[in-house]
Amino acid sequence: MQNQEKILFDNGTHKFIMFSFDDETHEDSYLSVNQYLIVQNNMGVLIDPGSEAIFDELSEAVTKHVALENIKYIFLSHQDPDVSGSITQWSVTTPAKFIISSLWVRFMSHYGFLDMGRIMSLPDHGAKIHFGENYIQFVPAHFLHSPGNFSLYDSLSKILFSGDIGAAIVPAHDEYKHVDNFEKHKKNLEGFHKRYMGSNKLCRAWVSHVEKLDINIIAPQHGLLFEGGDAQLFLEWLKELECGSDLLSELY
Amino acid sequence: MIDIQNFKQKSIGLSILHVDANHKFLENSRNLLQKLFDNVALSDNTTSALQILKENQFDILITDIEFADEDGIEFIQELKNFSPNIKIIVITAHDTKENLLKLISLGLFKLLEKPIHAPNLVQTLYDAIISIEEQKNAQLSHEQLEEKNSLLTFLETLCQNQEIIQLHNYYKGLSITNNALIKNVGTHHITFSTSDIQLQAIQYETKTIVTSELLNSALVCKNILKLEFNSGTVNFKDFILHKTSPILRKAVRVNVESLHSVALSINEHLFLGNISIADISVEAVKLELDALPAGVHLANNSIKIDINIQNGLENVVLNADGKYLREDENDSSYSVVFMLSYDLAQKSALVKYIAKRQMELIREFKRL
Numbered sequence: 001m002q003n004q005e006k007i008l009f010d011n012g013t014h015k016f017i018m019f020s021f022d023d024e025t026h027e028d029s030y031l032s033v034n035q036y037l038i039v040q041n042n043m044g045v046l047i048d049p050g051s052e053a054i055f056d057e058l059s060e061a062v063t064k065h066v067a068l069e070n071i072k073y074i075f076l077s078h079q080d081p082d083v084s085g086s087i088t089q090w091s092v093t094t095p096a097k098f099i100i101s102s103l104w105v106r107f108m109s110h111y112g113f114l115d116m117g118r119i120m121s122l123p124d125h126g127a128k129i130h131f132g133e134n135y136i137q138f139v140p141a142h143f144l145h146s147p148g149n150f151s152l153y154d155s156l157s158k159i160l161f162s163g164d165i166g167a168a169i170v171p172a173h174d175e176y177k178h179v180d181n182f183e184k185h186k187k188n189l190e191g192f193h194k195r196y197m198g199s200n201k202l203c204r205a206w207v208s209h210v211e212k213l214d215i216n217i218i219a220p221q222h223g224l225l226f227e228g229g230d231a232q233l234f235l236e237w238l239k240e241l242e243c244g245s246d247l248l249s250e251l252y
Numbered sequence: 253m254i255d256i257q258n259f260k261q262k263s264i265g266l267s268i269l270h271v272d273a274n275h276k277f278l279e280n281s282r283n284l285l286q287k288l289f290d291n292v293a294l295s296d297n298t299t300s301a302l303q304i305l306k307e308n309q310f311d312i313l314i315t316d317i318e319f320a321d322e323d324g325i326e327f328i329q330e331l332k333n334f335s336p337n338i339k340i341i342v343i344t345a346h347d348t349k350e351n352l353l354k355l356i357s358l359g360l361f362k363l364l365e366k367p368i369h370a371p372n373l374v375q376t377l378y379d380a381i382i383s384i385e386e387q388k389n390a391q392l393s394h395e396q397l398e399e400k401n402s403l404l405t406f407l408e409t410l411c412q413n414q415e416i417i418q419l420h421n422y423y424k425g426l427s428i429t430n431n432a433l434i435k436n437v438g439t440h441h442i443t444f445s446t447s448d449i450q451l452q453a454i455q456y457e458t459k460t461i462v463t464s465e466l467l468n469s470a471l472v473c474k475n476i477l478k479l480e481f482n483s484g485t486v487n488f489k490d491f492i493l494h495k496t497s498p499i500l501r502k503a504v505r506v507n508v509e510s511l512h513s514v515a516l517s518i519n520e521h522l523f524l525g526n527i528s529i530a531d532i533s534v535e536a537v538k539l540e541l542d543a544l545p546a547g548v549h550l551a552n553n554s555i556k557i558d559i560n561i562q563n564g565l566e567n568v569v570l571n572a573d574g575k576y577l578r579e580d581e582n583d584s585s586y587s588v589v590f591m592l593s594y595d596l597a598q599k600s601a602l603v604k605y606i607a608k609r610q611m612e613l614i615r616e617f618k619r620l
Contacts (some may be wrong), residue, residue: 043291054606069502087606091304092504093534112611114449117429172445227267 005061006177008217009157015039016132016157017060018219020177021054031169031222032177033082035061038154042130044071047097047152047161048221051085058086059093061210068094072120073120073129075138076085076100077163077221078146088112098136103148122150129178137213141206143198143244151210158216164233165206166225167192178225182233188223189237197243207239253371256377259288262381267291267308271301271327272343273313277366281314284370288377298327303417305331312339312380317355318346326350328358337387339380343368360454400439403493407437409470410464419446420470421453421463425531426613428453432462437487442473443487452475452620454486455479462491469493503533506609514539516574517556518548528560530587534602536577541586550576550588557590561605568605570598 009016019035036047044066049058059068063141077086077099079249087098098113102121108114113228126138134156141149144165146213152161159184168188170177197203218226218234268289270281278294285292293310295301298319305313313331317324328340342355345366355363361383362376371603409419411434419432432446444462446454454460454476462471477490508529516523516539523545537557544550555574560567572591594602 002303060596088610090601092606092610095502109449109614112607112614114614114617115427116431117420117427201394203266 002016002224004057008159009154011156013041014156015065015119016154016159017065018113018225019058021050021058021061026133027123031167034177034219034221034223036066036132036219038136038157040068040156041089042066042070044073044096045091046071046074047138048077048083048163049074049086049090051082052089053085055089059089074098075102075150075152077141077151077161079104083163083221084111101146101148101150110215124148126236139206139209139213143202144200145196151206153210153215155214155215158214160210160213160215160218161232162218164221165193165238166218166220166223167196168220170223177223178227179230179234182226182230182237184223185230186237188204189229189234192222193238194243194247195240196246197241199242199245203238203241203243207230207235211235253376256287259374259378259381260504262378262385263289265290265612266311266381267293267383268312268377269293269295269301269304270315271295271298271313273297273316273319277436279424284373288374296361298322299326302327302331305335306351310338311333312341312377312386314341314343315568316344317351318344319482323404325354325358328355332358336464339384339417341376346575354536365509378445385431399493404437406467407434407442408465410434411437415464415466417444417464417467419444419450420463421450421459423456424509425505425511426610427504427618436487441477441487441489442491443485445485447484448481448484451479451481451484452488453617456617456620460486460488461494467493495593497512501533503535504606505536505538506606506613507531508561510608512559512561515558516541517558518545518550519553520556529561532559532602532606533600534592535573535608536589536591537574538587538589540582541588542584544586544588546581551558555590557592563608566599570594570602572598 004020006018007015009020014039017037020032023037033050038045046062062068074090074096076098088111090096097118097120099120099122101196102123105116105119105121108119122138123140124140126140129136137150137153137155139153141151141163143149149163151163151165168185170188171193215231217230218231266289268285270285271277273277278296282292282294293304295304300371315324331338339361340359341362341364342360343364343366348541361380363373364376379412381516391609393520406427414433416431417434418429420427420429422428428450430447430450432444432450435445436443458474458476459474462473466614471491472494473488473491476486512529514529526542528540530540555576557572557574559570572592572594574592577589577591579586579588
C-alpha cells in the first residue's frame with residue numbers, strides 16, 4: 001500500500017486525517033483497517049489506533065501532524081484488538097487519556113494498564129467534548145457490533161467516525177478509499193453487517209440519532225468512506241437492514 | 253555575651269538601616285554592623301532614609317530622633333506607613349521623656365542613650381532578631397493552622413457531597429489509580445472507600461496520593477491506621493497538601509530488575525564506578541551510582557549513556573545522549589536522572605520493553 005494517509009479536512013487550525021496502516025485476513029479477502037487523527041490547535045485526538053503490530057508506523061505518521069506529548073485523548077470505539085491492542089504502547093509514549101465505554105474499563109489490566117486516572121469511561125448515553133463553539137460527540141452505537149460501542153462525531157469537519165458500522169469487505173486500495181457507487185458497494189457491506197450488527201431495531205436507533213447531525217462524511221474503521229449523498233444512502237440502507245437477532249433462524 | 257557566630261547564623265537574610273547625622277558615629281556603626289548582618293545601609297538624613305526604605309525592605313532600623321532640620325518622630329511615623337513591621341531602635345543623646353509615649357505608640361523596640369557601648373547595641377540587635385524570628389514562627393503556625401482548617405472544611409465538603417476523587421499508588425513504577433470517596437475526615441484521620449485493587453496497592457506502598465479536579469495540589473496520605481478489604485476502606489492518620497507529586501510525571505516509568513548493564517561516559521571518559529538502572533521511561537533514566545564522579549559536575553558536560561537490558565530472548569540496546577536533570581543522595585548511593593535522546597529505531601525497542609515490563613509488573617502485582 002502506498003497511499004496510507006489522507007487529509008479529510010483542514011481549515012488551518014483543525015485537521016481530520018485518515019491513516020490506513022493495517023489489514024485483516026477475512027476468508028479469501030482482506031479487510032482494510034483505517035485509523036484517524038483529529039488535530040485541533042496542535043492538540044491531538046487519536047481514533048481507534050489499532051493493534052501493536054502497526055504502532056511504530058502509525059506513531060511515526062502521527063508525529064508528522066502533532067507531537068506525541070500533545071495527544072490529549074485516544075478514543076477507542078470498543079474493545080476489539082484491532083481497535084485497542086496498542087493501548088500499552090500509546091500509554092508509554094503519550095500522556096493521553098483513553099476514552100472508552102465504561103463496559104470495558106475492567107479489562108484494562110489485560111491491556112497492561114492499571115492507571116484508571118488515564119481512563120475516561122463513557123456512560124451509555126455518550127458525552128461531548130467542547131472546543132470553542134464546536135465539539136466532539138461520542139454517539140452511542142451499542143451492539144453495533146460491540147455491546148459497549150460508540151461512534152465519534154466532529155462538528156467542525158462534519159465527519160462521523162462510525163467504527164464498525166459501514167465496514168466493507170474490500171481489498172486495501174492504493175487510491176483514496178471512498179464509495180463512488182453505493183448500489184455496487186452494497187454487496188461489500190451486506191455479509192459483514194448481517195452477521196456483526198445486533199438487530200434492525202439497534203440499527204434504526206443509531207440512524208435516528210445520527211440523522212440529527214450535519215454530516216459530510218461517514219468514516220468507518222474498515223473499508224471505504226461515504227461522502228455526501230452516499231452517506232445518506234448508507235443510512236437509508238442500514239435503516240432497512242435485517243441483521244443479527246432478526247436472522248436468528250440462520251444461526252441456530 | 254553574644255556569640256558572633258550564633259548571631260550571624262540567626263541574622264541570615266535580615267537587613268538593617270542606620271540613620272544618624274553624626275558621620276563618625278555612622279562610620280563606627282558600619283564596622284560593627286557589617287560583622288553582624290549581610291545587608292547594611294547607612295543614611296545621614298531622614299529624607300534619603302525614607303527613599304532607601306521605600307525602595308528596599310528592611311527588618312531593623314536604628315535611628316536618632318533629633319536632626320538639624322528634620323523631625324525624627326515624623327520620619328518614624330511616615331516610614332511606618334510602608335514598613336509597619338520594622339523593628340525600631342532609637343539611639344539618642346537628647347531627652348526623650350516627652351517623646352517616649354509617641355515612640356511606644358509607633359512600635360518602638362528599644363530606646364538606647366548615647367554614648368552607646370558596643371556590647372549593649374549587639375545585645376539589643378540580638379533581641380530584635382529573636383523577636384523577628386518569634387513573630388515569623390507565630391505567623392507561620394497561624395497560617396499553617398488556617399491552612400489545615402480550610403483543608404479540613406474542604407475535605408468535609410467533598411465527603412458530604414460524595415465527590416469522586418482519585419487515589420494513586422505505585423508498584424515498582426507501575427501507576428495504579430482508581431476512584432474513591434471520602435467516608436470520614438477529622439483533624440487526625442481520613443477514611444476512603446475504594447476498589448480492592450487500590451487497597452492492595454495501598455497495602456504495598458502505604459503512602460497514597462489523592463487528587464481531585466477540585467484540589468489544586470495533591471493530598472499525600474501516610475500512616476495507615478486501618479485497612480479493611482471487607483468494607484473496602486482505608487483509614488490514614490496523616491494527610492498534607494503537596495505542591496509536587498509523582499502524578500505530574502508525563503511518561504510511564506518502570507523499574508528495571510532484569511539483567512542489564514549501563515556504561516556512563518562523561519566527556520568521553522568512562523565512569524568506572526558501579527551503576528545500575530533504577531527506572532526508565534521513554535524520556536528519562538534514573539541511574540543508581542555508588543559514587544559521583546569526582547571533580548566533574550554532570551550538568552555541564554557531554555554525557556553518553558549506553559544501556560543493554562535483557563528482555564527475554566532479545567536485548568534492548570540503547571546508545572543515548574544524556575542531559576543531567578537532577579540527583580539525590582541515598583543511604584549508600586546516589587540517584588541521578590538523565591533525560592535521554594536517541595534515534596527512532598531505539599525508541600521502538602524501548603517502547604516495546606516498557607510495555608512488556610508493564611505487563612510483567614501487573615502480573616506480579618496481581619499475585620501479591
